[in-house]
Every structure is written in structure tokens, then in C-alpha cells.
Amino acid sequence: MSKPCYIGIDTSNYTTSVAVADERGEIVANLKAPLPVKAGERGLRQSDAVFAHTKNLPALLERLRDTVRGYSPVAVCYSAQPRDAENSYMPCFLSGAVAAHAIGAALDIPVFTCSHQQGHLMAAMYSSGAATALADRPFGAFHVSGGTTDMLLVTPNGKELTVKNVGGSVDLHAGQAVDRIGVRLGLSFPCGPQLEELAAQNDKSIPRPRISVSGGDCHLSGLENLADKLYRDTGDASLTAAFVLQFIAETLAALARHLRADDPTLPLLFSGGVMSNRIIAAKLTKALGQEVYFAEPAFSADNAAGVALICRNQAINCE
Numbered sequence: 001m002s003k004p005c006y007i008g009i010d011t012s013n014y015t016t017s018v019a020v021a022d023e024r025g026e027i028v029a030n031l032k033a034p035l036p037v038k039a040g041e042r043g044l045r046q047s048d049a050v051f052a053h054t055k056n057l058p059a060l061l062e063r064l065r066d067t068v069r070g071y072s073p074v075a076v077c078y079s080a081q082p083r084d085a086e087n088s089y090m091p092c093f094l095s096g097a098v099a100a101h102a103i104g105a106a107l108d109i110p111v112f113t114c115s116h117q118q119g120h121l122m123a124a125m126y127s128s129g130a131a132t133a134l135a136d137r138p139f140g141a142f143h144v145s146g147g148t149t150d151m152l153l154v155t156p157n158g159k160e161l162t163v164k165n166v167g168g169s170v171d172l173h174a175g176q177a178v179d180r181i182g183v184r185l186g187l188s189f190p191c192g193p194q195l196e197e198l199a200a201q202n203d204k205s206i207p208r209p210r211i212s213v214s215g216g217d218c219h220l221s222g223l224e225n226l227a228d229k230l231y232r233d234t235g236d237a238s239l240t241a242a243f244v245l246q247f248i249a250e251t252l253a254a255l256a257r258h259l260r261a262d263d264p265t266l267p268l269l270f271s272g273g274v275m276s277n278r279i280i281a282a283k284l285t286k287a288l289g290q291e292v293y294f295a296e297p298a299f300s301a302d303n304a305a306g307v308a309l310i311c312r313n314q315a316i317n318c319e
Contacts, residue, residue, distance in 0.1 A: 005071035006315060007064075007103065008308030009078040010119055011096035013049050013147065014190065016056035017304035018064045020071065021312045027126065029067040030298070030305045031060050037189045042179050043146075046091045053095035061099065076100045077112040077311030079304075082147060084115045084163040112314045114307060117143050118161050120295075121154060122306030124271035127299035134267060134293075140259045142168075142252060145272035145302075146175030146190070151216055151255050154269070159317045160310050167216025167255060174248050174274045177220050181227045181244055185237045196277050199241035206239070209247040213254040223247050248274065249283035256288055267291040276300035 078100035104111035149169035182191025212219035
């Protein structure tokens with residue numbers, strides 16, 4: 001007898017992702033395919049992203065079928081927009097919509113939606129071990145990636161997550177800074193893992209970052225210029241990489257302290273591709289103390305695991 005399962009699809013600007021959650025809320029498949037970016041470039045046009053997803057999805061879905069034989073899909077969910085905000089839209093998410101509705105029609109199962117951001121947060125709750133601790137109370141969260149550096153207040157509602165943006169970067173996003181500086185250092189896009197490896201090689205004192213944080217807002221555009229100058233002055237790529245990660249960590253710590261101003265015990269959850277960086281995570285853990293949770297690296301970068309978990313919650317609560 002086949003076991004029920006729930007399919008999640010996420011088509012972000014850099015990764016095609018499909019995942020499956022089982023009846024217990026465990027992820028039994030989490031498959032990803034990166035979108036190709038030419039050497040020396042720092043991203044993709046939306047038309048190129050849509051084309052790449054169209055090429056990736058058939059093979060990924062075939063792999064998913066082979067991985068979860070013995071399971072019977074009950075529902076499918078896709079990320080329909082980047083954030084939980086009015087007018088939040090990117091064409092690349094239409095690729096996931098087409099795939100999800102095709103699956104729903106073929107199998108006669110319901111189709112649900114969520115945001116890419118909700119998927120990240122749910123995946124972080126799951127992989128950090130905080131799903132139970134955060135299941136029924138509000139918490140603070142950070143979604144830090146190439147397209148977002150958002151500070152959030154999150155309230156679980158049984159089906160999904162109610163998300164309110166309360167701050168973050170007003171200019172450059174942390175992931176953009178990592179990639180722009182990384183490309184200048186000769187790294188390939190996306191640069192996060194390579195920049196972390198480079199920073200780990202540094203054995204010199206890191207210059208004190210002059211971060212720019214005012215209340216719940218931060219500015220990261222200055223980081224690019226400061227890192228450029230440090231590299232020009234020293235020629236030291238590992239020192240420059242360590243400086244970049246220190247700057248981001250101190251900025252996020254300052255934002256988190258602001259978020260906790262009224263409630264020092266507020267739990268904090270960190271998600272998004274930049275938060276797969278273990279150096280940043282270690283610095284934040286030291287700075288912020290207890291009730292600080294981080295997604296595991298495989299669930300930090302873009303993935304559909306959280307979307308599959310939201311699919312399960314929505315299907316169960318609709319029964």
C-alpha cells in the first residue's frame with residue numbers, strides 16, 4: 001500500500017528545486033539543480049532563468065519519481081512569489097506554477113501556493129531542530145540571500161507562516177555583496193562557499209568594520225567599497241574575504257539586538273543562502289546567545305523542502 005506524500009516546487013532565480021514531505025512531516029527527497037551562470041557574470045536575466053527552469057524541471061521530476069516510489073502524492077505546492085508582500089513578483093516563479101498545476105491536473109490533487117520566503121523559513125525551522133520550539137509562538141527571523149536581507153516577525157498559523165517585514169537592508173543585499181566582491185577576487189558565481197573557504201585561510205587581524213545600522217535598517221552598499229579598498233591596499237584575498245563576513249555578521253547582530261529590544265528572550269531564526277556560511281553563524285551565536293537557530297547548509301540555500309512541508313500543513317488543515 002502506497003504512503004501519502006506532499007510535493008513542493010521552488011523555482012528561484014538561481015536554483016530549480018523539488019522536494020517531498022511524508023505524512024509525519026519528514027523530508028524524504030530534496031533535489032536541486034543550479035541555473036547556469038557564465039563565468040565572470042553576477043546573475044541571470046529573468047528570461048534566462050525561466051528557460052533554465054524549463055530545461056531543469058523534467059529531469060528533476062523524473063528523479064523525484066524514482067526517489068519516492070511507494071509514495072502517493074496527496075497535494076502539490078509551489079512558491080508563487082519571492083516575498084510575502086504586495087506586488088512581490090518575479091517571472092521565474094511561473095515555471096514552478098506550470099509544473100505544479102500540470103501535476104495537480106494529471107493526478108487530480110489540490111494545488112497550494114506559498115512564498116519563496118515562507119519556504120526558506122519553514123526549511124530553516126525543520127533543519128535547525130526548532131520546528132517544535134517555534135511551532136506555536138512568534139519569533140524573529142532573518143532571510144539573508146542574494147535577493148533579500150530581511151528582518152522579520154513570524155507567527156505560525158498552523159497552515160503556513162504569517163510574515164511581517166520589520167527591517168533589513170535598504171540598498172545592497174548581503175548575498176549581492178558576497179557575489180560582487182567574490183567575483184572581483186576571481187571566484188566563480190555564486191561565490192558564497194568559495195568566499196567562506198578563502199576567509200577560513202586568513203590568519204591576520206581583521207580591520208574593524210564600520211557598519212551602518214540605524215534602528216531596524218542597515219546599509220550594505222558601503223561594504224563593497226570598503227572591501228575593494230582593503231584588497232587594493234593589501235592584495236590579500238583571504239583577509240578581504242574574512243572582512244566581508246565579519247561586516248555581515250556584525251550588521252546582522254546589530255539588527256538582531258534591535259529586534260530583541262522589547263523582548264530579550266525572542267527566539268531568532270536565520271535562513272537563506274548567506275546563512276549557510278558557518279563563519280557568520282558562529283559569530284552570531286557568540287554575539288546573540290540563547291534561542292538562536294540556523295538552518296543546516298543543505299536547507300539554507302534555495303530548496304523546496306519548506307514548500308513541501310507547507311504543502312503538508314495546508315493539505316492536512318483543509319481536510
